[in-house]
Amino acid sequence: MSRIPLIAGNWKMYKTGPEAVETGAHLASLSSDVSDVEIMIAPTHLSLALVSHALKGTRVKTGAQNLFHEDEGAFTGEVSAKMIKSAGAEYAIIGHSERRQYFQETDQSVCKKVQAAVAGGLKPILCIGETETQRDQGKTFFILDKQVSDGLKASGPGDLEDLVLAYEPVWAIGTGRTASVEQVEEVHRHLRSKISTLFSNELADRTRILYGGSVKPDNVSDLMSIEDVDGALVGGASLDADQFIKIINFNK
Numbered sequence: 300m301s302r303i304p305l306i307a308g309n310w311k312m313y314k315t316g317p318e319a320v321e322t323g324a325h326l327a328s329l330s331s332d333v334s335d336v337e338i339m340i341a342p343t344h345l346s347l348a349l350v351s352h353a354l355k356g357t358r359v360k361t362g363a364q365n366l367f368h369e370d371e372g373a374f375t376g377e378v379s380a381k382m383i384k385s386a387g388a389e390y391a392i393i394g395h396s397e398r399r400q401y402f403q404e405t406d407q408s409v410c411k412k413v414q415a416a417v418a419g420g421l422k423p424i425l426c427i428g429e430t431e432t433q434r435d436q437g438k439t440f441f442i443l444d445k446q447v448s449d450g451l452k453a454s455g456p457g458d459l460e461d462l463v464l465a466y467e468p469v470w471a472i473g474t475g476r477t478a479s480v481e482q483v484e485e486v487h488r489h490l491r492s493k494i495s496t497l498f499s500n501e502l503a504d505r506t507r508i509l510y511g512g513s514v515k516p517d518n519v520s521d522l523m524s525i526e527d528v529d530g531a532l533v534g535g536a537s538l539d540a541d542q543f544i545k546i547i548n549f550n551k
């Protein structure tokens with residue numbers, strides 16, 4: 300099965316509303332002739348509706364960086380899948396390592412969020428990845444397997460047709476260090492076979508597995524040439540549209 304590459308930008312806690320709209324609009328004009336790559340940016344919740352509205356009809360889709368698993372209620376400060384969808388987003392990033400590290404997210408809360416995203420009509424991008432210590436201790440595959448199986452525990456294959464996995468080694472995020480081609484190749488192959496074992500060959504075949512961790516214009520082609528790499532989740536280098544378009548155009 301041919302999987303359309305997804306290049307997704309995580310804007311983290313950067314850019315005010317007007318700044319986000321300006322960068323998004325610039326990216327949209329730079330990407331107007333891109334046809335074989337799906338593009339997504341995830342601004343802050345506060346800018347999501349503004350940016351989605353400004354990008355309607357362009358090649359650039361939007362996503363949220365997080366969500367809360369309940370539909371609505373007395374959950375001060377939280378935002379539901381339904382609200383994100385109605386803001387115009389198509390994707391939701393779930394379980395980013397910064398959320399696991401700073402906001403106490405666990406595989407259990409991630410599992411509820413994946414379910415809520417799917418129920419709310421959003422495509423989940425489930426982030427997983429090992430820390431440097433875990434890698435040094437030889438626990439990489441154990442950790443990744445647990446994050447995948449616990450994070451998807453409550454979902455059946457029918458819920459996960461639009462699932463995207465993002466392998467983001469924690470030690471490579473925002474550090475300028477990128478996993479080697481061999482490391483990425485080994486992990487992505489393993490993850491696809493894990494989805495096959497947990498669900499089905501068909502689902503494993505259609506699931507896009509992104510790599511994230513210091514992806515830049517000068518390393519994206521090597522990463523994208525790896526067989527089981529179906530795109531990239533990009534932090535720092537997605538904040539500047541002129542840089543990000545070079546990543547989107549990895550095959551040109």
Ligand code: PEP
Binds near residue numbers: 512532535
């Ligand atoms: C990320 O935020 O998911 C990420 C991969 O960041 P960076 O590209 O800056 O390492």
